[in-house]
Amino acid sequence: MKDKIKRLLGLDASSEYIERYFEASNAKASIFMSVIIILLEGWLIINLMYRLMFDPSFDRSSSWITAHFLSYIAVLASGCVALIYADKYRRGKVKRNKNRHSMTLWLFCCICILFGLFFSYTDFSNGEQIFTFISMVLFVVCLLVWKPILSFGLLSVSFFAMYLLMSRNATPSYSTKINFFILWISVLVTSISNYYQKRVEAEKDESVDAATTRIRQSAMVDEMTGVANMNFFRGRAAEMLNDIDNNPGSLIFLFLDIENFKAVNEKYGFESGNAFLKKIAGVMMEQFPEALIARQGDDHFVILTEEKGCLDKLEALRALIFNFDADLQIGLKAGGFIPKDRECDPHVACDNARYACESIKKKFDQDYCLYDTALSEEFKMKQYIVNNVDQALDSGHIKVHYQPVVWAKNRKLCGYEALVKWEDPNYGFISPGLFIPILEEYRQVHKVDMIVIDTVCRDIKSLLKSKRPAVPVSLNFSRLDFELTDVVDLIESCVQKHDIPRDMLHVEVTESALSEYIDTLQDDLDRLRKLGYPLWLDDFGSGYSSLNVLKDFSFDVMKIDMVFLSSFDNNKAKSMAVIKNVINLANDLGMRTLTEGVETIEEAEYLKDAGCERLQGYLFGKAMPLKEIMIKIGAGTLKVSEEYLNND
Numbered sequence: 001m002k003d004k005i006k007r008l009l010g011l012d013a014s015s016e017y018i019e020r021y022f023e024a025s026n027a028k029a030s031i032f033m034s035v036i037i038i039l040l041e042g043w044l045i046i047n048l049m050y051r052l053m054f055d056p057s058f059d060r061s062s063s064w065i066t067a068h069f070l071s072y073i074a075v076l077a078s079g080c081v082a083l084i085y086a087d088k089y090r091r092g093k094v095k096r097n098k099n100r101h102s103m104t105l106w107l108f109c110c111i112c113i114l115f116g117l118f119f120s121y122t123d124f125s126n127g128e129q130i131f132t133f134i135s136m137v138l139f140v141v142c143l144l145v146w147k148p149i150l151s152f153g154l155l156s157v158s159f160f161a162m163y164l165l166m167s168r169n170a171t172p173s174y175s176t177k178i179n180f181f182i183l184w185i186s187v188l189v190t191s192i193s194n195y196y197q198k199r200v201e202a203e204k205d206e207s208v209d210a211a212t213t214r215i216r217q218s219a220m221v222d223e224m225t226g227v228a229n230m231n232f233f234r235g236r237a238a239e240m241l242n243d244i245d246n247n248p249g250s251l252i253f254l255f256l257d258i259e260n261f262k263a264v265n266e267k268y269g270f271e272s273g274n275a276f277l278k279k280i281a282g283v284m285m286e287q288f289p290e291a292l293i294a295r296q297g298d299d300h301f302v303i304l305t306e307e308k309g310c311l312d313k314l315e316a317l318r319a320l321i322f323n324f325d326a327d328l329q330i331g332l333k334a335g336g337f338i339p340k341d342r343e344c345d346p347h348v349a350c351d352n353a354r355y356a357c358e359s360i361k362k363k364f365d366q367d368y369c370l371y372d373t374a375l376s377e378e379f380k381m382k383q384y385i386v387n388n389v390d391q392a393l394d395s396g397h398i399k400v401h402y403q404p405v406v407w408a409k410n411r412k413l414c415g416y417e418a419l420v421k422w423e424d425p426n427y428g429f430i431s432p433g434l435f436i437p438i439l440e441e442y443r444q445v446h447k448v449d450m451i452v453i454d455t456v457c458r459d460i461k462s463l464l465k466s467k468r469p470a471v472p473v474s475l476n477f478s479r480l481d482f483e484l485t486d487v488v489d490l491i492e493s494c495v496q497k498h499d500i501p502r503d504m505l506h507v508e509v510t511e512s513a514l515s516e517y518i519d520t521l522q523d524d525l526d527r528l529r530k531l532g533y534p535l536w537l538d539d540f541g542s543g544y545s546s547l548n549v550l551k552d553f554s555f556d557v558m559k560i561d562m563v564f565l566s567s568f569d570n571n572k573a574k575s576m577a578v579i580k581n582v583i584n585l586a587n588d589l590g591m592r593t594l595t596e597g598v599e600t601i602e603e604a605e606y607l608k609d610a611g612c613e614r615l616q617g618y619l620f621g622k623a624m625p626l627k628e629i630m631i632k633i634g635a636g637t638l639k640v641s642e643e644y645l646n647n648d
Contacts, residue, residue, distance in 0.1 A: 014199075017209065021202035022145050023102075027089045029143045030105055034083040037112065037139070041076035048072070067118075075115045082108035109140045113158050121165040133162055134183070141191045145198045151191040159184045222295040224274055225281035230302070230350075233294035237304050237346035240292065241339060248339045252307040253346070254314070255353035256284075257361070258299035258321060259331035267328065276324060283320055287313040302350050307338060314368065333357050337371040355379045384427070385435045386442050393451050398422045400455040401623035402473065404638060405594065405616045408608040412641040413633070415472045415506070417616065418456050419623040420448055446484040449477065453494050456505070459626050461498040469633055469640040474506040474536055482520065488527045502531060508538040508559065514549045525553065537591070540582070550589060558586040560612070562597020580610045587611065 014022075048069060085104045116136030124130055137158055141151055163180060166172055172180070220232040228236070241248050258280065265273040277299065284293050284301065291305035305313075318332040335357030337349050356371040359378075369375075392398045402416035422430040439445040456473050463470035481487050487507075495502055507528055514521070514537075529535060537555040560582055579595070586593045595607050598617030607615060621629075621638065632638040 015206060017206040018199065018202040021205065022198065023089070025198055026105060026144050027086045029145070030082050030086040030108070031090070033139055033143050034079040034086065034108065037079040038076060038083065041072050041079065045069070045072045045076070071115055071118060075111055078104075078108045078111040105144075109144070109154075112136045112140055113154075117158070117161055117165060120162065124166055125169050130162065130166075133158075137187055141187055142194060145195055146191055148192045148195055151188060151195070155184060155188050155191070222281075225278050225295050227281045227285065227301070228292065228294040230294055230296055233292060233302060233304070234346040234350075236292055237349070240304060241342050241344055241346070248342050248344060250307055251304060251339060252310055253337045253339070253349040253353045254303040254305065254310065255296075255335045255337075255350060255357045256301040256303065256314075256317075257333045257357050259333055260329055261299040263328040264325070264330065267325070280317075280321060283317060287317050296350070296354075300354075302353065304346075307336075310336070311368065318367065332367065333360060334368045335359070335371065336368065352376075352379065381427070381434070382438050385430070385438050386444065388424075389435075389439060389444055389447060392422060392424065393447060397424055398448060398451065399625065400452055400459070402626055402629055403616060403623040404621040404629070405471075405474070405614050406620050407641055408604070408612050408615050410641070411604070411615070411620065412639045413469075413471055414614060414641045414644070415474060416629075417474045417508075417623075418452055418476070420452060421623070440478060440480055443480060443484060445478060446481050449475070449481050450485070450490060453491060457494040457498040457500055460500045460504050464500065468630065469644055470504065471640065471644045472504050472506050472534075474508045476508045476510070476538060478510060479521070482524055488524050488531070491528070491533065492531060502533055506534045506536055506557070508536040510538045514553055522553070529554070536594075550585070555591055557614070558582075558591045558593050560593060560595040562595075562617070576606060576610070579607070579612075583611045 048065070052065070081104050113133075113136055116133035120130035120133035123132065137155065141155060146154065159180065163172070166176075220228060222229045237253075240246055240251070258277075261273070261277075264276055268276075277295075281293070281295065281301070284303065288303055288305050288310075291303050293301065293303050295301050314332070314334050321330050321332050324330055335353045335355065337352040337356065339349055352371045352375075356369040356375055359375060360366045360369045389398075399421055401419050401421050403419055404413050405415035405417060406412055407414050420432055420436075422432070422435055424430050436445060436448075439448060453475060456475060460470055460473065475491075477487055491505060491507070495505065509525070525535060534556040535554070536557040536559055537549065537553070538559045539561045540549075540558050560579065583593050592614070593612045594614035594616060595612050596616040598604050598607065598615045598619050600619065603617075604615055604619060621632070629638065633640055
């Protein structure tokens with residue numbers, strides 16, 4: 001109740017915004033009011049002078065003229081002063097001394113009301129109306145915004161003074177008292193209504209302004225951490241690079257990646273994880289007080305700062321992050337990029353710094369990397385591969401080659417492995433070891449594998465149709481292939497399209513794909529097996545969970561990784577023992593074996609004696625176009641196993 005009364009009287013606390021709104025509204029109104037008063041008083045002075053000079057009937061009593069003339073001058077002068085300060089306030093030139101503007105406005109209002117009292121009293125004494133008093137009161141109270149308590153006080157004092165002056169000549173009649181009271185009530189209600197209308201407008205504008213501020217803030221600041229967001233960072237970074245007082249070569253873009261941050265969320269929860277990020281952002285601002293800092297997303301931050309001393313600051317930041325919880329092994333990787341000139345695009349600079357950081361992501365002995373020429377060329381190549389893979393596939397620059405697979409017992413051809421090679425018109429030969437991992441990283445490798453499947457099926461159909469030797473072809477599939485496409489449907493569609501036997505396609509799945517297999521992968525492999533496609537386990541021994549893979553999945557062929565032969569000459573006894581036991585393990589599990597990477601006759605002989613069924617490697621031929629293989633077969637340098645010579 002007390003608060004309601006305070007609000008009714010205008011005594012409740014108003015926000016600074018509302019107070020400024022009232023001040024601005026009064027400044028505008030006082031300009032309008034003072035201009036009218038100045039014009040009015042100017043006209044009265046001119047009229048007085050005219051009557052003095054040209055009207056013989058005009059009473060030239062010195063006291064009357066002096067009193068009126070001085071009154072006109074006083075009101076005119078106060079109007080001029082009020083106009084000057086109101087205009088200065090409107091233009092923001094008196095913000096440091098608002099009291100001066102308020103004092104001039106109060107003085108102006110008091111002079112106007114006194115002027116109205118003086119002239120209306122004179123008019124009333126002569127039997128005329130009190131229009132001057134009423135006009136001045138309306139001007140002062142209704143044009144300007146007053147708190148209700150002030151309106152009540154000002155109007156009460158003014159009307160009471162006028163009533164006393166009127167009573168000096170004669171006691172006002174009952175009707176005059178009633179009319180006078182009604183006038184007081186009407187003006188008071190109008191003033192209070194004006195106040196509340198302005199207040200509602202002010203509160204509405206304040207709400208809109210607050211919403212606008214929040215929107216503007218969200219366009220500049222990351223809500224979680226309080227540092228800048230990337231939109232603001234890029235714009236401000238461009239300004240800093242173009243600032244003539246800054247040397248671009250002395251600045252550095254840093255990309256920061258908090259390693260193993262996922263463990264924080266898992267152990268403490270997302271709220272604690274967010275609080276940790278906010279804390280890290282605060283420490284960044286302490287370590288880099290003059291720098292531009294932004295959060296790029298997740299646990300990634302970017303900083304534009306002076307290169308000098310930045311490594312020491314990074315070390316201090318890294319120590320704090322690590323000490324947050326030593327058991328979680330949280331770390332900090334950072335990449336840096338130094339702009340060469342003012343034309344540097346902040347977006348590109350951040351990408352370069354990020355690439356430098358990502359280049360050391362799996363290097364446990366390196367926490368910082370500066371983007372250099374070598375990384376630049378590597379980055380350009382990565383971007384080239386990603387941006388041009390579609391065109392390369394459409395133009396036939398990515399071709400399918402076939403590497404022979406032979407029986408160990410007689411070294412006759414019994415199959416191929418389909419591999420891809422990229423013959424680029426700009427870079428020449430691009431190794432699969434380079435572009436396949438990049439396409440996997442950018443989740444585009446399935447585009448290549450789709451072309452491989454169709455090409456292999458078409459080539460097998462062509463061989464069968466032309467009565468030339470056709471042997472089974474193994475196709476490599478990664479985990480991403482099963483994630484991004486329906487591999488089973490894709491293979492089955494191609495086989496039916498080209499009308500070839502299913503057992504001519506052997507499906508290879510890498511061990512690494514199975515060690516982190518997705519839920520649907522087991523179902524897809526079961527579907528392939530039921531349809532009649534032989535399944536191969538590729539690169540056995542290259543991962544860390546080989547035995548678990550053998551326990552959880554069933555395969556027809558185990559493809560033994562060439563890593564087992566890499567030290568065959570230097571450590572022959574151990575290599576032989578390992579390979580022998582792997583082959584025996586495969587036989588015990590009902591799998592046939594193929595060893596890749598065979599390069600010498602000695603290796604081939606040992607593998608045959610150890611019980612390995614198939615061999616693959618440069619000893620029997622590198623990956624080559626199908627046409628070249630047909631030439632070798634025709635020349636007799638590559639003999640085909642008898643079971644594949646008759647393809648009727």
